[in-house]
Amino acid sequence: MEIEKQFNLIAEEYDGNRRKFIPCFHDFYESTTRFIASNIEKPKRMIDLGAGTGLLTYFWYQQCPDSEYILVDIADEMLNVARKRFDGIESISYQIMNYNEKLPDVMFDMVISALSIHHLKDEDKVKLFSRIYDRLPAGGLLVNYDQFCAENPRMNHWFNSSWERHIAGSGLTDKDIELWKERRKLDRECSVEQEMDMLKKCNFEIVKCIYCYQNFSVIVAAK
Numbered sequence: 665m666e667i668e669k670q671f672n673l674i675a676e677e678y679d680g681n682r683r684k685f686i687p688c689f690h691d692f693y694e695s696t697t698r699f700i701a702s703n704i705e706k707p708k709r710m711i712d713l714g715a716g717t718g719l720l721t722y723f724w725y726q727q728c729p730d731s732e733y734i735l736v737d738i739a740d741e742m743l744n745v746a747r748k749r750f751d752g753i754e755s756i757s758y759q760i761m762n763y764n765e766k767l768p769d770v771m772f773d774m775v776i777s778a779l780s781i782h783h784l785k786d787e788d789k790v791k792l793f794s795r796i797y798d799r800l801p802a803g804g805l806l807v808n809y810d811q812f813c814a815e816n817p818r819m820n821h822w823f824n825s826s827w828e829r830h831i832a833g834s835g836l837t838d839k840d841i842e843l844w845k846e847r848r849k850l851d852r853e854c855s856v857e858q859e860m861d862m863l864k865k866c867n868f869e870i871v872k873c874i875y876c877y878q879n880f881s882v883i884v885a886a887k
Contacts, residue, residue, distance in 0.1 A: 679717055679745075684834040685844065687827070688877040692809060693723050693778070696875045696882045700807060701727035707774035707805075711736060713763045714780025718746030720809065721756065724776060731755070734770065738762050764788055773801050778809040782853045789859065793866040797887055806868070806885040813853040813879075823878045856881045 683689045697720075706728045712721045715735035725733065733756045737743050743758045750756045759768055764784055775796050781789060796806050814820035831841060854862075856873050860883060863871045868885040875882040 679719055681836060681840055682719065684836050684840075685831060686880060687830045688880055691875065691877065692880050692882065693720065696809070697723040697727060699874065700805075700884065704805065707731050707772075709734070709770065709772045710774040710776055711768060711772045713775060713777040714783075715746060715758075716742040716778075716780075718743075718749050718756075720776055720778040721746070722749065725750075725753075725756075733757070734759060734768050734772070736761050736763050736768060764792060767795060767799060771801075772799065773804045775800070775804075775806045776809070777807075779811060781808055782810050782812070783850055785852055786854055786858070786862070789854070790862050790866065793863055793868075793885075797866045797868060800887045802887055804887045806863070807882065808859070808885075809880075809882045810859075811851070811853060811879045812856045812859065812881050815855040815857055827879055853879075856883065859883060 686692055701724070709732040710721075710724065710728075711734045712718070712724075713736050715721060715737050716739070718735055721733050721735055724731070735743060735746050735756065735758045737746075737758075738760065740760050743760065746756075747758060761768065781792065784792065793806070800806070814823050831844065836844075856876065860871050860873065863883070863885045868887060870886040871883065873881050873883050
């Protein structure tokens with residue numbers, strides 16, 4: 665099943681289930697966002713790639729309510745959930761777009777993304793990072809909240825086994841777990857180390873993993 669169909673299928677249940685799927689949900693989304701926002705000049709315009717239901721933008725909006733946000737996703741039903749979430753907020757807009765092919769044709773000074781870029785092939789990740797770098801102003805940021813494999817196969821088995829045990833005891837339905845297993849087939853994870861190397865090769869000046877918990881990490885790259 666294509667990615668947009670997979671995610672449209674679960675759009676309405678997505679937010680509630682995500683807390684169950686991600687064992688480190690609070691630190692991964694909220695604590696890291698607060699940490700970054702407290703150390704940067706507030707961006708004028710941010711683009712959320714693979715924004716889905718707007719969950720990541722929600723946490724950023726708490727920290728930067730005066731910023732403008734553009735939510736980009738290929739799944740229109742996911743963005744419909746985001747539209748309901750942010751109803752009446754004029755500084756948040758939406759574009760149905762495959763960001764693997766192009767970026768919104770506007771100026772922006774920050775790009776954020778959560779649990780999306782790992783769906784791309786490694787060569788497409790590099791092309792995306794290069795396009796983002798070229799479009800960012802000096803000092804602009806890319807922040808990727810994503811899932812990664814471990815470089816070592818044995819450790820990667822530990823990561824995946826731990827995640828599977830967590831999900832089995834999370835209270836998710838059998839249907840939710842089966843859908844998760846189907847979505848996992850679409851994953852093309854690289855390691856944190858590999859992605860950091862990609863970003864450095866795309867000329868980002870500062871590249872740092874600021875959070876890591878087994879499969880889940882947050883990488884900041886500054887131009």
